[in-house]
Amino acid sequence: MKRLGADLKKASGIAIAAAGIVAVWALASAATGKPFLPGPAESFRALWSLAVKGNLGDHAAASASRVLWALAASFAPAAALGLAAGRSRRIDAFVSPIVYILHPLPKVAFLPIILLVFGLGEASKIILVALIVFSQILVSARDSARRVPEQLMDSVRSLGASRLDLALRVVVPSALPDLLTSLRVSLGTAVAVLFLAETFATERGLGYMIVDAWARVAYPEMYAAIMALSFLGLGFFIAIDLAERMLCPWKPYRS
């Protein structure tokens, strides 16, 4: 019951914030009266008609699937490598230099190289997003594994645990909340980069939709697509919240 109440509170908080944004938007639109800032009503109508008559669903699915593939390709290897580096000096000696070189670089700047190497197709877009998720998860997995209290390791070791037991029963669960948090952060960046990746060499995806509507001076459609991309980001956020609740039930629930 407590949890349900907290959920309602959270949902109503989001609803109030959304209503506030819509109100500011409506006011700004009415005040300027310019075609490039249509009101929320008009934009929502465009969103509705794109969803029903147009192919908003296809574009959204294309974007979501790119993010999901990128995630599938990068999360597990980054987490495994990072956790191993956090617990083993030998592995860290190999991983840390890569982290220091790779992590601070703006991955978007690699876009031309990725395009040259992997071509203009789907692979390049997925690799760009995967690269961002990978480096973020790698760093936080390594740092999180280092923070596992030594006494906890000793206490489980004293029960006769093997290295595999320690990895699966101590290091992974201990790092899981941190991994989900950095996943949340990196997915935000991933959606932003996805927009950029979808503005060229493709005719599918919400990023394409935005740029295409912009070029056609179809402003209500452009806003509709921007909203759709925002909802996609929100969807990922909520999905990670749910995953955290399922995977980390020991965490005291915060609303």
Place this chain on the structure above:
Amino acid sequence: MVELRGLAVDYPAGSADRRGRGRVKAVAGACAVFPSGGISAIVGPSGCGKTSLVHAVAGLLAPASGEVLVDGQPVHGIRARTSVIFQDYGLLPWRTVEANAELPLVIAGLRRDERRKRVRPVLEELGLSAFRDFYPSRLSGGMKQRVAIARALAAEPDLLLMDEPFSSLDALTREAAQEFLLDIRRARPLTILVVTHSIEEAAYLAESVFVMGGRNPGSISARFDIPENRSDLRYSPGSTTRDFRAAPRYQERCAAIRAALRDAGPIDDAGASR
């Protein structure tokens, strides 16, 4: 019986921050015998190497020289029937009370029903049945410690090592926990080694109290026997050991241990490196 023969323990310098070379000497030349079925205590100030000594007896640290014998066998690595209770209990926050208690059995590869059959009676004995599905974060310090004891007992040990087991409990809970430990021992023939910095606790619980002193390395410098605390006397009918704290003899033993501690080396940890 547990025997330390000229035990020396060291650990890598700067292991926490991964800097520094060489090794820090924690314990040197420690000799002691902890009788089977009894409670022994090691008393010493912070930084005298008590915890390193426990780690060596548990097989978590290999001796730099000398050896640890349990029932005549030298300890190499983890021994199945040795259980350790650590200062902050070492419970896994992501496992419930029952899942924590059955962890040694999970690691040993026992099946679920087999694990239940062994863990549930222990939880019942320790008054934890109602808290089976609680996560440790929802338990008080005293309860967490009971879970740690349950986990230790689930492995059916013959040797129980306790590193500062009561130090984070408030004074009254601490006395209750001491009685609780004595009840646990009454129910099964365990050899118990308690490491503590409390003289009163050592003198109340243990039939032999070993005083540690010095620093980097520390060593065992004195031994006090308190026959009143022997298991055969304590658990005999009509035993008055429960009132031992009020006896003049108890006060006298505490004073003697305190004097020996003062002679053993520096007590306060100012200026000591961590």
